[in-house]
Amino acid sequence: MASSESQLLRPRFGYGGAPVPPFFRRSLRFPFWTSVHTNTHPISKNHLSLRVKMQPEADMMMKPVSDNKIPHVLTVAGSDSGGGAGIQADLKACAARRVYCSTVITAVTAQNTVGVQGVNIVPEDFVAEQLQSVLSDMHVDVVKTGMLPSLNIVKVLCQFLTKFPVRALVVDPVMKSSSGDVLSGSSVLTGFLGELLPMTDIVTPNIKEASVLLGGVPLKSVSDMRTAAKLIHDLGPRNVLVKGGDLPNSLDSVDVFFDGKEFYELCSPRVNTRNSHGTGCTLASCIAAELAKGSSMLSAVKTAKHFIDVALDYSRDLAIGSGVQRPFDHFLKLKNINQSSGRQNMFNPNDLLLYAVTDSTMNRKWGRTIAEAVKAAVEGGATIVQLREKDAETRDFLDASKVCLEICRSYGVPLLINDRLDVALACDADGVHVGQSDMPVRLARSLLGPEKIIGVSCKTPEQAHQAWIDGADYIGCGGVYPTNTKANNRTIGLDGLKEVSQASKLPVVAIGGINLSNARAVMEIGEPKLKGVAVVSSLFDRACILTETRNLLALVS
Ligand SMILES: Cc1ncc(COP(=O)(O)OP(=O)(O)O)c(N)n1
Ligand SMILES: Cc1ncsc1CCOP(=O)(O)O
Numbered sequence: 001m002a003s004s005e006s007q008l009l010r011p012r013f014g015y016g017g018a019p020v021p022p023f024f025r026r027s028l029r030f031p032f033w034t035s036v037h038t039n040t041h042p043i044s045k046n047h048l049s050l051r052v053k054m055q056p057e058a059d060m061m062m063k064p065v066s067d068n069k070i071p072h073v074l075t076v077a078g079s080d081s082g083g084g085a086g087i088q089a090d091l092k093a094c095a096a097r098r099v100y101c102s103t104v105i106t107a108v109t110a111q112n113t114v115g116v117q118g119v120n121i122v123p124e125d126f127v128a129e130q131l132q133s134v135l136s137d138m139h140v141d142v143v144k145t146g147m148l149p150s151l152n153i154v155k156v157l158c159q160f161l162t163k164f165p166v167r168a169l170v171v172d173p174v175m176k177s178s179s180g181d182v183l184s185g186s187s188v189l190t191g192f193l194g195e196l197l198p199m200t201d202i203v204t205p206n207i208k209e210a211s212v213l214l215g216g217v218p219l220k221s222v223s224d225m226r227t228a229a230k231l232i233h234d235l236g237p238r239n240v241l242v243k244g245g246d247l248p249n250s251l252d253s254v255d256v257f258f259d260g261k262e263f264y265e266l267c268s269p270r271v272n273t274r275n276s277h278g279t280g281c282t283l284a285s286c287i288a289a290e291l292a293k294g295s296s297m298l299s300a301v302k303t304a305k306h307f308i309d310v311a312l313d314y315s316r317d318l319a320i321g322s323g324v325q326r327p328f329d330h331f332l333k334l335k336n337i338n339q340s341s342g343r344q345n346m347f348n349p350n351d352l353l354l355y356a357v358t359d360s361t362m363n364r365k366w367g368r369t370i371a372e373a374v375k376a377a378v379e380g381g382a383t384i385v386q387l388r389e390k391d392a393e394t395r396d397f398l399d400a401s402k403v404c405l406e407i408c409r410s411y412g413v414p415l416l417i418n419d420r421l422d423v424a425l426a427c428d429a430d431g432v433h434v435g436q437s438d439m440p441v442r443l444a445r446s447l448l449g450p451e452k453i454i455g456v457s458c459k460t461p462e463q464a465h466q467a468w469i470d471g472a473d474y475i476g477c478g479g480v481y482p483t484n485t486k487a488n489n490r491t492i493g494l495d496g497l498k499e500v501s502q503a504s505k506l507p508v509v510a511i512g513g514i515n516l517s518n519a520r521a522v523m524e525i526g527e528p529k530l531k532g533v534a535v536v537s538s539l540f541d542r543a544c545i546l547t548e549t550r551n552l553l554a555l556v557s
Contacts (some may be wrong), residue, residue: 002412071099071292074134074166075285076127076157077146077174078107078119078183084320084327085111085278086146092330093285098309099292101285103139104130107149109183113277113321119183124152131157135164143168144288145196146281147183154191161199168201168291171237172284173209198236202297204284205232206243215395222247222254222265229258239297241287244277245270253309257301260456266305268350271312277325283308296317299412307349347473348433348455348553349507351414354553355534356382357511359485362540370400371407373540378411380549382539383532386420386433386455401427405442414453421447431455433476436463441470459492461503468505475504476534480522485536486512494525501527509534516548532556 073094080086087103097099106127110118134140143166148154162349175184189212205212207219210228213235215283219228222244229240244254249297250270257264286304295303315328356377364372374385385408389397401415401423408415417423421439422431431453434444448454457468458475459557467475477500479491489512492500501508508529510522515538515544522533533556542548 010015030355042449048249069139071289071294072102072140072463073099073101073136073142073144073285073288073292074104074136074140075146075288076104076106076148077144077172077281078109078130079105080109080111080278082112082277082321083111084325084329085281087428089281089327089330090146090285092142093282093307094289094331096294096311097286097289099289102134102140104134106153107147107183108264110279113323113327114324115180116183117326121149121153124150124156127153128156128160135160140164140166141292142166142288144172144284145174146284147174148188148191148192148196149184151187151191152557154188154196158191158199168288169201170284170288170291171196171198171200171203171215172280173203174280175209175212195233195380200237202231202239202241202287202301203237204241204243204280204287206280207246210242213493220248222256225254225256226258226263227257229263231256233260239301243280243283245276255301255305257298259297266302268305268309271309271316273312273316273328274324275315275318275320275326275328277314277327279308279312279328282311282330296404296410296412299409302348302412302538337492349474349531351384352474352507352509352533352534353383354381354382354549354556355386355509355511355532356539356549357386357388357418357534357536359536359540360391360523362537365541366543371403371523373545374404374415375407376545377539377549378413380539380546381553382413382549384414384416385554386416386418386534387429388433388536390418394420396424398415398426401429405429416453416455424448424452428505431473437523441467441472445471455509458500458504459490459496461500464500464504464506464508472506474507474509474531475500476511477501477504477508478510478534480510481513481518481535483513494522497522497530498525499528499529501525504529511535514538516551516555519552523556 075087075090077090078086080088089104091101104127108120109116143161148157200497207225210232211217211219214228214231218417219225225244226243228240232240238260240258242256244256247254251269252267255266257266283304286307287300290300290303310348311330317327320327358370358373363370369391370387377385387401387404397420401417405415405427416431416433418433419438421432421444432457433445434441435457440453441532442453453473455471455474455476458464458467458477464475477497479489480494480497482491483489492513497510509532510530511534514522514533514535519533538552539545539548
């Protein structure tokens with residue numbers, strides 16, 4: 001990663017004493033012309049611009065060789081001198097998500113943890129000049145916007161987006177800072193409604209911004225957020241994410257995502273912290289970064305929300321500045337992890353809520369392919385899938401895994417492979433589930449690397465402890481009830497599940513004989529580490545997988 005990034009950041013030849021191949025030597029004689037001029041725009045009286053232009057020949061020679069393409073986000077936003085939000089947050093978010101980020105600055109703010117002390121808007125012709133510089137030279141995948149402080153800047157941006165189309169446009173409709181200071185005037189709204197939103201792939205308002213976009217209707221509940229998402233969608237963007245972080249009286253942070261057809265309520269426990277300045281910018285930048293890597297929209301949104309949750313959680317104890325609008329750290333998790341085990345993955349324990357585990361015998365019995373079974377389960381709301389194909393030929397298993405992976409990725413659902421690390425590696429699945437007599441977890445981790453998910457079956461507190469030591473992400477605990485799906489499997493009952501869940505440092509999913517009649521009893525043991533149920537026959541040995549999945553999800557949610 002580091003080497004390909006650095007290749008892109010530097011011209012390949014001719015600088016820093018590196019040898020210069022003959023063909024490129026000519027380019028080193030390029031004449032620069034420079035001019036220094038004072039900009040007399042009323043808002044930025046002392047704006048001094050140093051222009052450095054290259055002649056076309058040299059320009060051509062300087063272009064990096066593009067055989068090492070890195071996903072690229074361009075952020076068009078304001079600078080926050082405190083480093084918590086704006087351009088600075090966007091750069092950090094993209095770096096943390098390992099995506100290149102270029103910047104067009106629309107305003108320079110004097111800002112800290114107390115509030116915004118000053119705003120200096122960049123003249124629109126100089127915003128245009130920055131856009132021209134970046135878009136005419138670099139291959140930008142996704143544009144993300146933040147503070148757009150004037151109607152003319154919105155118009156200029158829309159002209160450039162028409163001239164230089166990109167794969168996706170992510171709009172964070174920044175209107176006020178978290179301290180309540182106004183960052184874009186009311187005239188900008190005209191530009192949003194008339195020009196920008198119809199070009200937008202996803203817009204990410206918080207509840208106040210959603211209210212402004214809709215002419216001032218108040219949003220007080222998740223139901224209001226759903227209505228707002230639909231109404232904002234009618235204004236033109238293809239997807240809408242209404243962020244409910246500021247919703248009063250809510251223990252959870254609930255965001256409503258609407259793609260024009262379906263609503264998704266994305267829930268996570270509210271992180272109780274003051275260190276949340278810049279979360280909006282970071283979320284939108286993470287979405288942009290994931291889209292630049294090729295994720296589907298829903299998957300990008302889920303990953304971004306999880307990134308924010310983890311970053312806020314890890315930054316609870318940071319103390320930067322004396323005010324209350326404090327920033328968080330985008331890299332803290334990475335730093336902590338690098339110091340301990342080197343892990344960097346983004347496993348979300350909440351994904352264990354409804355874990356669908358396939359079975360080839362059952363699919364044969366009902367005349368289904370694995371892919372058909374998996375599609376029905378994820379459509380019904382399964383939150384994670386495991387392919388457990390005990391008698392499949394390797395080639396067939398690999399081909400089926402690739403198809404299932406495509407299905408799961410399009411729904412933002414992780415896909416794990418039972419036992420077969422070779423298949424998981426070959427199809428780049430999200431991870432594996434292993435038993436006590438399969439590949440040891442420690443070895444699986446070293447073969448799969450730090451980012452893959454590893455689950456391990458445990459029946460005792462000792463096994464759960466070892467799983468944690470060895471670097472697993474979750475444990476599967478059971479059989480909770482007797483089952484015909486796995487022969488000779490000892491039943492540990494609800495008491496056994498409770499004992500293991502209490503001892504486990506890792507998230508736990510219960511398995512074995514779980515169905516519509518007992519799933520609630522399992523979840524009601526009320527152990528914080530117990531995150532969900534894993535099921536085989538109660539989904540896949542049924543006539544309609546989709547209906548069974550929906551019904552079971554409703555029970556455990
Ligand atoms: C989520 C989950 N938990 C437990 C198991 C059982 O795995 P294992 O012990 O490897 O037994 P087999 O599945 O191989 O029969 C599981 N598959 N998933
Ligand atoms: C794979 C496995 N591991 C422990 S019990 C079990 C089987 C679960 O299947 P079912 O949900 O049909 O009881």
